[in-house]
Amino acid sequence: MSQLLNLESENSPLKKASLVFKDDNMGDFELAFRELTTELAMKINETDKLKLELEELRHENYELSGQLEKLKKTSEEFTYSFGILKQNSQDLEKKYYQKRDALTKLQLQYKIEASKNNSLREDWQKMTVEKADLIRKLAAFEEKQRHDLNYIHKITQKLGQLKIAQEMIQGDVQKVKEDMTCMNTLTKSIDLAQDNEKKFEELYDIIQNLKTEKSILEQENIKYKAKAEKLEFYVIGNEPLLKETNLAAKVFLNQCQRTSENLRQQIVMQNDMIQHLTEKLGKENKANLKLLTTNEIKEQELTVLKEKIRKLQKSRNSLELWISDSESE
Incomplete structure (x- = not known):
């Protein structure tokens, strides 16, 4: 329109x-x-x-x-x-909160695991770096080893001659040292054995003297017992003397009894002393045997130790010589 x-x-x-x-x-x-x-x-x-x-x-x-x-x-x-x-919102809300809490826990666990994984990853990276460094060092070491083998091949004959000469000298020196050590050890053992032998002889002399004194005392005791028996027979045969007042006879009788008792006590003391010294002598004898056994064991140990020292000294000297020759090259 x-x-x-x-x-x-x-x-x-x-x-x-x-x-x-x-x-x-x-x-x-x-x-x-x-x-x-x-x-x-x-x-x-x-x-x-x-x-x-x-x-x-x-x-x-x-x-x-x-x-x-x-x-x-x-x-x-x-x-x-x-x-x-x-x-259904309420149920869903509850489920939501439950799921949210579970999710929070899961996230926390995830963070922890992630932290662990990061730490493991860092460790793995460090190990990788260390491995690469070790591989590099190993390659350098192998190269150096090949280089050293070439040097060793060149100086083998010279090293052998020097080694033989040095071993001869060191063997002589070591032998002298070992002889000195053995002499010192044996000297100490001999001195100790001599001291023990002197003690043994002294104890033996003392025991012999005590046995002699014991024999003399036993003889005297026999004599006094014989006199006492005669006196006893005399007294029994003369009973009137016991009834009468005979002071001289009583004094003589008492003196005989005291003498006999003193002799008996001295014999007991001598027996105790002989027993004590005999036991002491046995202990000293055992100690001497033990000392001899110990000395034998020590000598064996000393021999083994000397052999070990000799081998170690030989190895050390060979290594020092090899190092010295390598540095000089």
């Missing part, structure tokens, strides 16, 4: 036709009429297109109305579902 109204505008062909008609210019009128007819046909065509678009819009409006109904139904279903979800 707006397009039809535009026909009456000042620049429209109809206006131009009226103006031309006033001027009585028919040629221009026909031309303007043709233009008007053409423009009218174009407007009609545009009107048809607008009608077609209007129908399409109506059809779209119908489809949109159907979609709106569907949306309403969907909204109702959503509202119903939302109500169900709302009813």
Whole structure:
């Protein structure tokens, strides 16, 4: 309709036709009429297109109305579902908190494991670096070993000669040292054995003297016993003497009894002393035997130790010589 109204505008062909008609210019009128007819046909065509678009819009409006109904139904279903979800929200909330706590614990465990993994990764990196360093050192060592083997191959004969000479000298020196050590040890053992032998001889002499004294005392005791027996027989044969007051006889009898008792006590003391010294002599003898056994064991240990020292000295000297020759090369 707006397009039809535009026909009456000042620049429209109809206006131009009226103006031309006033001027009585028919040629221009026909031309303007043709233009008007053409423009009218174009407007009609545009009107048809607008009608077609209007129908399409109506059809779209119908489809949109159907979609709106569907949306309403969907909204109702959503509202119903939302109500169900709302009813289950408490359980879901509890489950949510449980899941959240579990997730928190899991995250904490994950962080701990991640920290452990980082530590292990750092250790592994350190080990990798150390391994590479060891491989490098091993390669350098192998190279040095090959180099050293070449040097050793060159100086083998010279090293053997020097080693033989040095071993001979060191063997002589070591032998002298060992002889001195053995002499010192044996000297101490001999001195100790001599001291023990002197003690043994002294104890033996003491025991012999005590045995002699014991024999003398036993003989005297036998004599006094014989005298006492004779006196006893005399007294028994002369009982009247016991009844009479004979002071000299009583004194003599008492003296004989005391002498006999003293001799008996001295014999007991001598026996005890001999027993004590005999036991002491046995202990000293055992000590001497033990000392001899200990000396033999010490001598064996000393021999083994000397052999070990000799081997160690030999190895050390060989190593020192090899190092010295290597440094000189």
